[in-house]
Amino acid sequence: MIDDVGYAKLNLALHVRRRRPDGYHDLETLFAFCEAGDGLSAEPADTLGLTIEGPFGAGLSAGPDNLVLRAAAALRAAAGIDAGAAIRLDKRLPVAAGIGGGSADAAAALRVLARLWTLAPDAADLRALAAGLGADVPACLESRSCRGEARGDALVPVADEALRGTPVLLVNPRVPTLTGPVFRAWDGVDRGPLATGDALLAIARAGRNDLEAPAIRLEPVIATAVAALAACAGVVLARMSGSGATCFALFESSAARDAAAATIAADHPGWWQLATRLR
Numbered sequence: 064m065i066d067d068v069g070y071a072k073l074n075l076a077l078h079v080r081r082r083r084p085d086g087y088h089d090l091e092t093l094f095a096f097c098e099a100g101d102g103l104s105a106e107p108a109d110t111l112g113l114t115i116e117g118p119f120g121a122g123l124s125a126g127p128d129n130l131v132l133r134a135a136a137a138l139r140a141a142a143g144i145d146a147g148a149a150i151r152l153d154k155r156l157p158v159a160a161g162i163g164g165g166s167a168d169a170a171a172a173l174r175v176l177a178r179l180w181t182l183a184p185d186a187a188d189l190r191a192l193a194a195g196l197g198a199d200v201p202a203c204l205e206s207r208s209c210r211g212e213a214r215g216d217a218l219v220p221v222a223d224e225a226l227r228g229t230p231v232l233l234v235n236p237r238v239p240t241l242t243g244p245v246f247r248a249w250d251g252v253d254r255g256p257l258a259t260g261d262a263l264l265a266i267a268r269a270g271r272n273d274l275e276a277p278a279i280r281l282e283p284v285i286a287t288a289v290a291a292l293a294a295c296a297g298v299v300l301a302r303m304s305g306s307g308a309t310c311f312a313l314f315e316s317s318a319a320r321d322a323a324a325a326t327i328a329a330d331h332p333g334w335w336q337l338a339t340r341l342r
């Protein structure tokens with residue numbers, strides 16, 4: 064059996080620059096990834112099949128529309144093979160939550176199945192396959208901090224040592240937000256580029272998530288979640304990720320993160336939360 068993790072993705076900053084003729088938007092984003100995520104494993108089998116379990120597995124289709132099976136089909140087609148696999152997805156991340164979810168699962172499926180089927184795809188070919196599955200999938204394939212430009216799929220490597228191991232808390236007020244409608248609610252105002260350079264935390268802190276305001280217009284509770292995180296002691300950065308509704312905070316220490324987690328759990332017992340670190 065081969066297993067891997069669909070690591071939770073964060074957008075430490077996300078600047079939306081312009082709407083494109085193809086319906087997408089040009090972005091400048093700083094991606095980071097958490098140590099935790101969805102579990103994904105595969106064993107040899109005659110046909111391709113997907114079993115879903117885990118706290119967020121209920122209600123998620125295990126049919127050909129699932130991004131795991133779309134990734135498997137794309138990899139098989141590109142390799143010109145008809146191999147099978149019994150794939151198991153342990154869905155631990157909320158769905159439609161701005162933290163990769165399906166994109167992280169698709170990327171993990173590409174990594175796992177390339178190993179199971181002993182394919183040695185060219186890295187560029189795998190990245191192109193990933194981009195065809197979704198704008199976030201190439202970044203999730205790397206699952207390392209990087210800058211994303213164009214649709215978010217043109218990746219620029221960054222020196223991420225300073226971020227690695229940073230304690231992080233994710234909270235989701237349990238409202239699903241769909242990415243397309245949040246982009247469509249963006250006001251069209253270009254608020255300027257994301258800074259460049261190696262001081263990633265300073266760049267993130269000086270940046271913004273331009274999807275936060277439109278997501279809050281659609282789901283006002285997101286403002287409560289960002290404010291609850293920002294009010295905690297030891298917070299370095301508190302913001303919404305992606306198109307929401309998950310919000311995250313980076314902390315000075317794991318003790319500060321754990322204290323924040325306890326406070327938020329007491330104040331908002333219905334919210335999902337995850338205490339982890341950046342990888």
Ligand SMILES: C[C@](O)(CO)[C@H](O)COP(=O)(O)OP(=O)(O)OC[C@H]1O[C@@H](n2ccc(N)nc2=O)[C@H](O)[C@@H]1O
Binds near residue numbers: 086088196305
């Ligand atoms: C918001 C982010 O999560 C930030 O990392 C991503 O940009 C979204 O990535 P994703 O979920 O992989 O997005 P896709 O599945 O490719 O696109 C879903 C929908 O989001 C909108 N979309 C996505 C990415 C982008 N750069 N511009 C867009 O306008 C489009 O309406 C698209 O139809």
Ligand SMILES: Nc1ncnc2c1ncn2[C@@H]1O[C@H](COP(=O)(O)OP(=O)(O)OP(=O)(O)O)[C@@H](O)[C@H]1O
Binds near residue numbers: 158199
């Ligand atoms: N394996 C999967 N996990 C989660 N969602 C999936 C999966 N496969 C297909 N989907 C569909 O993809 C949609 C988006 O879910 P996902 O969790 O990827 O969103 P997201 O967290 O907003 O992602 P992103 O941060 O990349 O925008 C959902 O409506 C869901 O039905």
